[in-house]
Amino acid sequence: MKRIALIALAALALTLGACSKLTVENYDKLKMGMTYNEVKQLLGAPDKCSDLLAVKSCTWGNDARYVQVNFVADQVVLFNSANLR
Numbered sequence: 414m415k416r417i418a419l420i421a422l423a424a425l426a427l428t429l430g431a432c433s434k435l436t437v438e439n440y441d442k443l444k445m446g447m448t449y450n451e452v453k454q455l456l457g458a459p460d461k462c463s464d465l466l467a468v469k470s471c472t473w474g475n476d477a478r479y480v481q482v483n484f485v486a487d488q489v490v491l492f493n494s495a496n497l498r
Contacts, residue, residue, distance in 0.1 A: 444489065448487050469487075479495055
């Protein structure tokens with residue numbers, strides 16, 4: 414019984430890990446000029462966003478592993494990442 418539970422838990426962990434949209438492949442698809450909605454389609458909903466003057470800065474992920482994208486007039490002007498797999 415414990416073995417079945419361990420196998421199920423391992424399968425769930427692999428499934429959840431595979432669902433992450435924070436990948437090098439998706440980061441490489443980001444392009445200057447993309448709209449907020451296009452980036453949201455690619456990476457999912459951001460974990461946090463802030464607006465400062467005309468710049469909207471959104472982050473997907475956490476302090477250890479993230480993609481950060483800056484938008485001006487709803488278009489990507491700058492993006493960077495850390496620790497993507």
